[in-house]
Amino acid sequence: MHMEIDIQKNVLAANEADAAKNRVYFKSCNLFVLNMMSSPGSGKTTLLCETLAQLMPEIRIGVIVGDICTDNDANRLEATGVKTVQINTDQFGGDCHLDAHLIRHAAEELGCEDLDLLIVENIGNLVCPAEFDIGEDAKAVLLSVTEGEDKPLKYPLMFQVATIALLNKVDLLPYLDFDADLAVENMKKVQPALPVFKTSAKSKEGLDAWIDWLRQQVMIKTGR
């Protein structure tokens, strides 16, 4: 077990070095980089499609999509007209996260010089992606209301490192025994100052607040 932890530390240290290089690269491109993370099926892609539709073409956006297999999400996103690059990690041993090295290659393939906003839709996993800095400006974690109120306590790192949290699929609340206030309270136990938006791509609830937040981050970072 100790050997395994040492190996993990080495892998994470190598990733930190790559992430630092990414930050220099992203700074040279003058854009805002958002890393979106969550469990599988929390609604990242659907929420992103709505978000892109409202921000483009005013804001020039590119998306890097991570999945172990398939380019389903990239295809759904491209229907909005956004530029995407799909990373499939099955060629890298089925990796459960995107690391800084993979992101750099995908970002260069996408061409970040003409973008205001780069969004990374990470692999569906509430654990490992939280450990891998990719040189981003902000991390957004989505939690679907179908997942249970105690997830922030059970997977605390993801909620500790997050810049903002989205409690998603709130349109389903009437059909669930889910206490949204308790879920938010549990997020705040892990990180008291974490901003939380309640969102639904289906009912559109909360979308304006989230999209305004994102637009503002891009303006602050790029000065545009």
Add this chain to the structure above:
Amino acid sequence: MHMEIDIQKNVLAANEADAAKNRVYFKSCNLFVLNMMSSPGSGKTTLLCETLAQLMPEIRIGVIVGDICTDNDANRLEATGVKTVQINTDQFGGDCHLDAHLIRHAAEELGCEDLDLLIVENIGNLVCPAEFDIGEDAKAVLLSVTEGEDKPLKYPLMFQVATIALLNKVDLLPYLDFDADLAVENMKKVQPALPVFKTSAKSKEGLDAWIDWLRQQVMIKTGR
């Protein structure tokens, strides 16, 4: 990247050796071992509580519960009277899966000699636990109907290694744009012979079929 893959191979090879030892140990205890895996929030614990209530005391059951943090699930399960051991991986670097070595320690703590059935509720993660054999007799994967029909295609390894699949929370189908037939079709694309049960701990739909399957496996394995 290649170095990282080599490291992964070494970790997995060490785990295989431990899993082989577990199989010998479990055989000596004459019990059936089930490894339950899924994304966070797919309903493993709630389904297990219902399952235990119907199988005990006829079948003697122990549960090993994996989480990064908290013993919430163990506490919920213990309300049924079952013996549990909680593994928290935060002391091992926040590991995203249970490995064979951890399982062996927990199994010995639980005392498997007096059990007919050992259930491992793995950490909520649709990726990494699929790679780690723990010496179990069968792997069950849960997919909640809130997670999207294409998850078997995006996370194929989990559905390739599974012995059975449970399409869970089917009580929510009326409120979702979710095509249950398509989800099952996608599971079968990954593993054509995979048995799939549709289940809901809330409406009780499909519980009998799943519990009958589990009871039968225990009888076949233990001869009791």
